[in-house]
Amino acid sequence: MNQTLQNWLAEQIQSLKDQHLYKVPRILQTPAGGRVRMDGREVVNLSSNNYLGLANHPKVRQAAIEAIEKWGVGAGAVRWIGGTMEVHDELERRLAQFKQVEAVLVFQSGFTANSGTIPTIMVEGDVIISDELNHASIIDGVRLSNAEYRKSEGWVYNHKDMDHLEQILKRANEKGFKKKMIVTDGVFSMDGDIAPLPTIVELAEKYDALVMVDDAHASGVLGKNGAGTTSHFNLYGRVDIQLGTLSKALGVMGGYIAGSALLKDYLINRGRPYLFSTAHPPMVAAALIAALDIMENDPEPMQRLWANAKWWKENLANLGFDTMGSETPITPVYCGDEAKAVQMEKMLWEEGVYALSICYPTVPRGKARIRTMPSAAHTEEDLAFALEAFRKVGEKLGVIGATAGQK
Numbered sequence: 001m002n003q004t005l006q007n008w009l010a011e012q013i014q015s016l017k018d019q020h021l022y023k024v025p026r027i028l029q030t031p032a033g034g035r036v037r038m039d040g041r042e043v044v045n046l047s048s049n050n051y052l053g054l055a056n057h058p059k060v061r062q063a064a065i066e067a068i069e070k071w072g073v074g075a076g077a078v079r080w081i082g083g084t085m086e087v088h089d090e091l092e093r094r095l096a097q098f099k100q101v102e103a104v105l106v107f108q109s110g111f112t113a114n115s116g117t118i119p120t121i122m123v124e125g126d127v128i129i130s131d132e133l134n135h136a137s138i139i140d141g142v143r144l145s146n147a148e149y150r151k152s153e154g155w156v157y158n159h160k161d162m163d164h165l166e167q168i169l170k171r172a173n174e175k176g177f178k179k180k181m182i183v184t185d186g187v188f189s190m191d192g193d194i195a196p197l198p199t200i201v202e203l204a205e206k207y208d209a210l211v212m213v214d215d216a217h218a219s220g221v222l223g224k225n226g227a228g229t230t231s232h233f234n235l236y237g238r239v240d241i242q243l244g245t246l247s248k249a250l251g252v253m254g255g256y257i258a259g260s261a262l263l264k265d266y267l268i269n270r271g272r273p274y275l276f277s278t279a280h281p282p283m284v285a286a287a288l289i290a291a292l293d294i295m296e297n298d299p300e301p302m303q304r305l306w307a308n309a310k311w312w313k314e315n316l317a318n319l320g321f322d323t324m325g326s327e328t329p330i331t332p333v334y335c336g337d338e339a340k341a342v343q344m345e346k347m348l349w350e351e352g353v354y355a356l357s358i359c360y361p362t363v364p365r366g367k368a369r370i371r372t373m374p375s376a377a378h379t380e381e382d383l384a385f386a387l388e389a390f391r392k393v394g395e396k397l398g399v400i401g402a403t404a405g406q407k
């Protein structure tokens, strides 16, 4: 072992601990669900992206099992060198219909869809204009690009600030970039608020920019049958690049880019994760087709998701918690102080509730919170149980009544 490395690692870890950022993954001992066993404890899980409860749905499981019988467990190659099976192709056709776009290309994950698409499309001579709260995978994709994008050079706009975005677009036009991309989360992953997509699209049209929206947290949650923010705002045909994830509400694994046939064609030829990383196992594609069948034909899971989210938010607010203006099932519970949020997470765990604290620098300093996500997998009893734990712990820590103020 290189001692310089070992010393450096130890220092870094200590620094993370000092900042309340050190993480130890808990181990799940049951399938994903509303109530799970983790590290030997039965808990209500409020930290899962399994929005529709599809991760352990009998029909989705069955489709995966049948696909193993038919196709085996691995694709054996990257997509373009013989790793594309009929199920992969069928999934993309089904997703294109679902999204009402010309074409869809599936990547291994939402993360690789972002990191594989943004630098491929946006090149030298272009500019990328980002919301300051965009997801890490967008940021990594942007950093891989040879386009202009830096915050220090003024290409990042204040969160959802449309006047600021317009100023930046004007400046971009004056500088004469070839292509201009506005990129935003559809639903912001930490705060649960929704991007002002209609205004973004109008501004993009006015200033000849293209729009990319990352719908990881809108897939299965917003729009017709969960088709995302473009559907939610009825902006069909006006969003150039939509990213969806197959790992959250769809319950399995993967990410996709929805857009024009030309876009797909180009990404097949140039998207590095597509070209150089192996295709999904066929059972993943088959399970996703089954998940999509459920989303398109059974409105019940999405209705239950929203009913649970509404109940959870209303009851937290009634108790005096600040849920920070969230508009979607992602529900932050404001704590303020970092140490308090970390303590709250620990005490909730003792009460049988798994919900994680989110601290600086993931969110601004002094705006620490517990992030909760009710889902269709929760029963009324699960949520009532969790609410009682929040009441008890919130009272003890003096978090009830604490407010982040106007956002």
Ligand SMILES: *Cc1c(COP(=O)(O)O)cnc(C)c1O
Binding pocket: 109, 110, 111, 112, 114, 135, 137, 138, 185, 189, 214, 215, 216, 217, 245, 246, 247, 248, 253, 254, 255
């Ligand atoms: C989770 C997430 C991703 C990554 O999706 P995976 O399929 O889990 O890789 C991308 N963007 C946003 C906004 C996310 O929340």
